[in-house]
Amino acid sequence: xxxxxxxxxxxxxxxxxxxxxDAESGACLEERRADAGIKALSQSEFPHYLARxxxxxxxxEATPIYLSGMVGAKxxxxxxxxxxxxxxxxxxxxxxxxxxxxxxxxxVPGVKWLEADGDGVVDVMxxxxxxxxxxxxLSSAEARWFCxxxxxxxxxxxxxxxxxxxxxxxTGELYHAVRYHTLPGEPARDDAPFDDSAFDQGLAxxxxxxxxxxxxxxxxxxxxxTGLAAEQVGSFLSGVLIxxxxxxxxxxxxxxxxxxxxxxxxxxxxxxxxxxxxxxxxESVASDDATRAGIKSLIASSARRD
Numbered sequence: 001x002x003x004x005x006x007x008x009x010x011x012x013x014x015x016x017x018x019x020x021x022d023a024e025s026g027a028c029l030e031e032r033r034a035d036a037g038i039k040a041l042s043q044s045e046f047p048h049y050l051a052r053x054x055x056x057x058x059x060x061e062a063t064p065i066y067l068s069g070m071v072g073a074k075x076x077x078x079x080x081x082x083x084x085x086x087x088x089x090x091x092x093x094x095x096x097x098x099x100x101x102x103x104x105x106x107x108v109p110g111v112k113w114l115e116a117d118g119d120g121v122v123d124v125m126x127x128x129x130x131x132x133x134x135x136x137x138l139s140s141a142e143a144r145w146f147c148x149x150x151x152x153x154x155x156x157x158x159x160x161x162x163x164x165x166x167x168x169x170x171t172g173e174l175y176h177a178v179r180y181h182t183l184p185g186e187p188a189r190d191d192a193p194f195d196d197s198a199f200d201q202g203l204a205x206x207x208x209x210x211x212x213x214x215x216x217x218x219x220x221x222x223x224x225x226t227g228l229a230a231e232q233v234g235s236f237l238s239g240v241l242i243x244x245x246x247x248x249x250x251x252x253x254x255x256x257x258x259x260x261x262x263x264x265x266x267x268x269x270x271x272x273x274x275x276x277x278x279x280x281x282x283e284s285v286a287s288d289d290a291t292r293a294g295i296k297s298l299i300a301s302s303a304r305r306d
Contacts, residue, residue: 004022004023005020005021005022005029005063006021006063006064006065006066006295007019007020007021007054007058007063007064007065008021008068009065009066009068009069009071010127010288010291011038011070011076011077012037012038012069012070012071012127013037013038013039013070014035014037014039015033016035016036016037016053017031017033017288018031018032018033018054019031019292020054020057021292021296023299026293028288028292032053034053036049037070038070038071038073038075038076038077039075043076046076046099046101047077047099047100047102047105050065050067050105051102061103061104064104064105065099065102065106066096066105066106066295066299067099067105067106067108068107068126068127068129068291068294068295069126069127070127072097072108072110072126073110077099077100078097078099078100078107080095080096080107080108080109080110080126081097081109081110082109082110082111082112082124082126083095083110083112084114085111085164085165085166086159086162086163087111087162087163088161088162088163089161089297089298089301092108092109092129092130092298092301093298093299093302095109096108096109097109108298110125110126110127110129111124111129112124112125113165113166121167123166123167124168125154125166125168128148128154128156128166128262129163129294130290130291130295130298131148131262131287131290131294132148132154132156132262132290132294133158133161133163133294134285134289134291134294134295134296134297135290135294136158136161136260137293137297138285138289138290139260139283139285140258140283143260143283144157144158144159144257144258145157145249145257145258145260146158146259146260146261147249147259147260147261147262147263147271148263149171149172149261149262149264149267149270149271150171150172150267151170152168152170152171152172153168153169153172153245154166154169155167155249167249171241171245175237178216178219178237178241179233179234183220184216184217184219184220184223184233185219185234186220187219187223187230188219188231188234188237190231192230192231192235193231194235195231195232196273197232198228198232198233198235198239199236199239199270199273200273201222201228201236201239202235202236202238202239202240202241202242202243203240203243203246203273203274204243205218205239205240205243206239206242206244207243207244207246207250207278212240212241215240215243215244216240216241218236218240219233219236219240222236238270239274242270242274243274243277246271246278246280250278250280253280256281257280257281258281258282258283259283260282260283260285261275261282261283262286262287263287264287265286268286
C-alpha cells in the first residue's frame with residue numbers, strides 16, 4: 001500500500017465513519033461505517049477499536065489518521081481543546097492532539113464561543129468545525145453562512161478562512177423527545193412515511209408569532225380537530241422544529257445571503273424545502289465530502305506551516 005494516503009475518521013456519540021483518502025487527489029478510496037459511537041466504548045478501548053476498523057488500510061504507522069467529532073470530548077478518547085472564536089484552519093491544525101495509544105493519529109480540536117459578558121452567548125462544537133472549513137473549500141465564493149443539520153444543528157458564519165460565529169439548535173434531539181415522550185407526539189410513536197403536506201403545515205406554524213412551544217402543541221390540537229392523521233404527526237413536528245430554526249436564522253441573515261447546507265441524504269431534502277419556503281438562496285454539500293475536504297485543507301495548512 002502506498003503511504004501517500006491518510007485516514008479520516010468522523011467519530012460521534014452514536015456513529016463511526018472512516019475514509020481512506022488518496023493524499024494527492026483527496027479522492028475517497030474506501031469507507032467504513034459502524035454504529036459504535038463514543039458512548040459504546042470505554043476510554044481504554046478506543047485505540048484498539050480504531051485499529052480494528054482500519055485494518056488493512058495501514059501497513060505502517062507512516063499513514064496518518066485524523067479524527068474529529070465527539071471522540072475529542074472529555075467522555076471520548078482524549079479531551080482535545082476547544083478553541084475560542086475567531087478560529088482559523090491554521091489554528092485547528094496547530095492544536096491537533098496526539099491520540100494516546102496510537103502513533104501518528106491526531107484528534108482535531110473543537111471550537112467554543114464564550115462572550116465576555118456572563119449573560120452573553122455560550123456555545124460549543126466538535127466535528128462541525130472540520131465540515132465548515134471543508135464546505136468553505138467546496139462551496140461558491142458567495143457562501144459565507146453555513147448550516148449543518150443534525151441532532152444539534154449548527155449555523156455558522158465564516159469570513160474568508162476564519163470562523164467568526166455560530167449557533168446551535170437542538171432540533172433533532174428535541175424532535176425525538178417530543179415525538180416519543182410527550183402527549184402531542186403520542187400518535188407518532190410508530191414509524192410512518194414522510195408526509196410533505198404535514199411537514200409544510202409544520203413549517204408554516206414553526207415561524208408563526210405564537211412561537212415554537214405553541215406550535216408543537218398544535219400537533220395534538222390538529223390531530224383532534226383538523227384532520228391531522230396519526231401518521232402525519234411526526235412530519236408535522238419535524239416541520240415545526242425545522243421551520244422554527246430556519247425562521248430564527250432568516251431574521252439574522254442579511255438580504256440576499258446564500259446558505260451552504262452541509263447535510264446527509266436524509267436531512268438535506270427537508271432543509272432544502274424549509275430554506276426554499278423561507279425564500280433563502282442555498283447550495284448543498286454532502287457532509288462526508290465536507291469532512292474529507294476539511295481534513296485535506298487542514299493537512300495542507302500544516303504542510304505550509306512546516
